[in-house]
Amino acid sequence: MSKLSEPLKAFINAAHARPNTTPAPRHIASVYEKIARDAGSKKVGMPAWLTVSTAATMTMNSPQSLLELYGLATSPNYNKGHDNKVWTAELMREVGLKCIGLNGEPSTTVSPRTSKPNSKNANPEGTLPPHPHHPIAFQTKLTPRHPLRNLTPQTLPTTLTRGHTLWESIYRPFSSKLTSKLAQSHPDLPVFIIEAEYGALFSDPAYPSPSFKPHADPNTPPNIGRVLMSLLAVAVLRAQTGVGPQVVSHMFGLRKAFEDGTAAAEGSVEGGEWLAGDEGGMWMLGVVDEIVEAIGEGRGTSFAPGNGAPRAKL
Numbered sequence: 001m002s003k004l005s006e007p008l009k010a011f012i013n014a015a016h017a018r019p020n021t022t023p024a025p026r027h028i029a030s031v032y033e034k035i036a037r038d039a040g041s042k043k044v045g046m047p048a049w050l051t052v053s054t055a056a057t058m059t060m061n062s063p064q065s066l067l068e069l070y071g072l073a074t075s076p077n078y079n080k081g082h083d084n085k086v087w088t089a090e091l092m093r094e095v096g097l098k099c100i101g102l103n104g105e106p107s108t109t110v111s112p113r114t115s116k117p118n119s120k121n122a123n124p125e126g127t128l129p130p131h132p133h134h135p136i137a138f139q140t141k142l143t144p145r146h147p148l149r150n151l152t153p154q155t156l157p158t159t160l161t162r163g164h165t166l167w168e169s170i171y172r173p174f175s176s177k178l179t180s181k182l183a184q185s186h187p188d189l190p191v192f193i194i195e196a197e198y199g200a201l202f203s204d205p206a207y208p209s210p211s212f213k214p215h216a217d218p219n220t221p222p223n224i225g226r227v228l229m230s231l232l233a234v235a236v237l238r239a240q241t242g243v244g245p246q247v248v249s250h251m252f253g254l255r256k257a258f259e260d261g262t263a264a265a266e267g268s269v270e271g272g273e274w275l276a277g278d279e280g281g282m283w284m285l286g287v288v289d290e291i292v293e294a295i296g297e298g299r300g301t302s303f304a305p306g307n308g309a310p311r312a313k314l
Contacts, residue, residue: 022295024064031294032072035287042283045270046073047091049287051228054095055235056288059103060295066092091222095232098224101197102236148205158206163199169226169262170253202229226262227272230254231284238288251281 004012013019025031032053039049050073057065072078073088151159168175182190204223224232233250237243254276257263263272274280 022060022062022065024062024068025294025297028062028065028294029068029072031290032069035290036072036078038283039271042274042280043271044275044280046078047222047228048231048269048271048275050088050091051095051224051231052235052284052287053291054092055099055232056239056291057295058096058099059236059239060292062295065291065295087222091224094222094224095228098202098229098232099236101201102233103240149200151200155205159199159203160195161199162203163194163197166198166203166226166229167194169256169260170230171249172256223266225266225269226257227254227266227269230257231272231275234281234284235288238285239292247285251276254281 035049035053036046039045050069053069054066057069070088070092074085149159167179171178179190179194182193204225230250230253234247234254237247237250254272258273258276263269271280275284
């Protein structure tokens with residue numbers, strides 16, 4: 001196999017190209033701590049604030065920050081006396097998987113040639129790596145299990161149904177209009193989005209039972225579900241910047257989950273309905289802004305609120 005020349009490799013890894021993951025700022029733990037405390041005061045449960053924080057951190061491509069977030073979520077202050085290490089790791093990696101559909105695959109997976117981990121692979125071989133401040137918490141073995149998203153003749157019909165159901169739930173009454181508009185760019189664009197992303201990725205396969213509780217059976221992977229999926233999408237798109245219309249769409253999509261009964265049908269997400277409102281939505285966007293601004297300092301970037309835009313206070 002041919003090799004890349006040293007000058008070419010050096011140019012690929014030039015500083016201006018930002019080839020590496022974003023380091024965790026020294027104060028990121030205090031940022032997450034502030035978010036978690038404020039979430040508690042507003043009766044926003046861990047599944048909601050952890051999903052939003054994980055999605056924003058994934059988008060910023062900062063594996064070390066994810067470890068800080070994991071350490072906080074599994075600390076005595078937030079695990080309520082239960083061993084929630086497996087549940088937390090499962091939820092965070094499920095959020096990371098779904099982030100691929102919004103952020104792209106490279107920033108959330110590992111390069112096979114270099115084996116250098118990006119955000120989703122901060123836990124190689126199912127074991128979260130040691131952490132200087134939490135030497136035991138990060139030795140969690142994730143439960144081995146088979147993949148749940150294989151496309152087979154048996155699973156294909158239900159996958160397609162899930163995709164179209166989720167698409168309709170988020171975008172109706174404009175779903176058909178949006179599908180037609182996407183098809184003007186490329187006839188296969190709405191096909192891929194609805195069938196491959198909303199069906200195979202964004203919607204959950206049939207787990208034995210949904211689990212929104214941090215202390216549920218660790219052998220049952222936590223569902224993201226309809227509400228957390230909308231929270232995830234809003235967080236990722238806000239952190240990306242430049243996609244305001246999509247943020248609006250998914251904020252409306254979050255509200256529709258409570259209007260059409262899908263939120264009630266899947267089980268309670270503590271604080272979800274409040275986050276769907278104006279006050280909660282402002283708070284959620286402010287959470288994402290705090291994370292993006294903190295991690296962005298580590299890669300020499302600033303965030304929009306620093307340019308004189310109004311900013312929600314935590």
